[in-house]
Amino acid sequence: PEEFIRGGHVPWCTEPHNPGIWTDDPKPRVKKLATPKLNGVKAAGEVLYWGHFPIAELDYITDAPVQVKVRAFTPFFHGNAVESNTPGAVFEVHLKNRSSSP
Incomplete structure (x- = not known):
């Protein structure tokens, strides 16, 4: 498989402050990249955070x-x-x- 998605269809959700991903392999799925609830959308299972001022790194586990x-x-x-x-x-x-x- 391709290591990184290059030009693939992974649009960001348009709702402010609730970024997410959409995939269709093997079936359509939407994942919200935040922990607050959004009706009908499953959130990331976990968000790993490493802050080292002025940088923050996040890894979304889904x-x-x-x-x-x-x-x-x-x-x-x-x-x-x-x-x-x-x-x-x-x-x-x-x-x-x-x-x-x-």
């Missing part, structure tokens, strides 16, 4: 055929509080196809 990891960070400039307070963040999302289908 039974979906897609492995999901997120690395998020904010700008940090040592000794510069003004620039470090820039209102923004970077989200690096890693998807890995764990199935035999593309």
Whole structure:
């Protein structure tokens, strides 16, 4: 199988603050990548978190055929509080196809 999904159909849910994944192998499945409940959608079984300022790394444990990891960070400039307070963040999302289908 492909190690990473390249151009595959894995759209993000449009509801704010509730990212998720959708797969259709072997049957359609939706997984929410958060722990709060959302009617009709099974959440990730566990979210592993490792925070090391200013970076947070999350590994979403699900039974979906897609492995999901997120690395998020904010700008940090040592000794510069003004620039470090820039209102923004970077989200690096890693998807890995764990199935035999593309």
